[in-house]
Amino acid sequence: MARILTGIQSTGTPHLGNLLGAIIPAINMSEDENNESLFFIADLHSFTTIRDKDLLRKNTYATAAAWLAFGFDTKKNIFYRQSDVTQVCELSWYLNCFTPFPMLANAHSFKDKSDRLASVNSGLFTYPVLMAADILLYDADIVPVGKDQVQHLEITRDIAGGFNHTYKDSFVIPSTKVDEKVMIVPGIDGQKMSKSYNNVIDIFLSDKKLRKQIMSITTDSLDISDPKDPNQCTVFKLYSLIADETQIKNLKTKYISGGYGYGQVKQELFDLICAKFKVEREKFNFYMKDTTIIEKELIIGAEKAREIANNVLTRVRKNIGY
């Protein structure tokens, strides 16, 4: 039995990149009989940047609603909110004392974020250590993440290896699982889709707003009559990530033949998203209308998570000598 663990930061409603790059592959993996999955909402990580309590809570619910809407089985698995298991903060401290300063200073996600923010707090700097604690606290075997998180996983493995070297058998060293097929989902401006770049496609918006987002995808200025290169087009890239082989082939022909405009292609992408995610979009709205169901799920999940966390923490404290 392999234990799969992954977290998603609650910095907004999960966008198409989060869904295709993290949530859907993780749920698919959790359906395997031989796996036990722990999925959590990383709301302590969100606290590195969010200072509005209503927003923090709303984001947590929106993130949870997305997992539930996409069919995550909370009975078979464990679904919880990071901040409900405070043991992670204790472990994070132990790991901090085992983390070489330059390793964090060189983390590209820190460099990237600190360049963009007006004020940079230490939480942002030690972000990968809390992430290591998230993983090691539960003896996770496999951590499915998007490509951008691979360096954080390397950091986790390094910290755990260093710790185990001094205190034998403290942690399970996790392996990373990147879905190679999906890679990086582009945003409406063509660069990586991210909440921080303001370029997301939020499939949970109303039809009208979602359509507006899709219509604003940047394209080149070729005329309707011109033949177009599908491989250079963000709309086509997004379409290919969701469509089946035949649909992709048909759209490719339209690009190459010419006489087909970007407005039409965008409409096809919109229709495809609506058809493909019809049920999930409805379920999302259902959960968001009354969040007591989400709250109940998270409380049950936290209880299950705490049981594992306490066992691991007892082992680690004993090894350290506390």
Ligand code: ADP
């Ligand atoms: P954001 O960049 O929007 O803040 P997060 O950093 O919260 O997204 O990412 C949550 C999860 O979704 C991670 O596992 C990440 O690798 C994945 N992810 C985020 N954006 C993308 C993307 N554009 N393509 C593929 N996966 C993504």
Ligand code: TRP
């Ligand atoms: N840092 C991850 C992200 O932004 C979220 C995260 C927090 C996570 N803790 C984790 C992912 C542990 C996997 C395992 O996407």
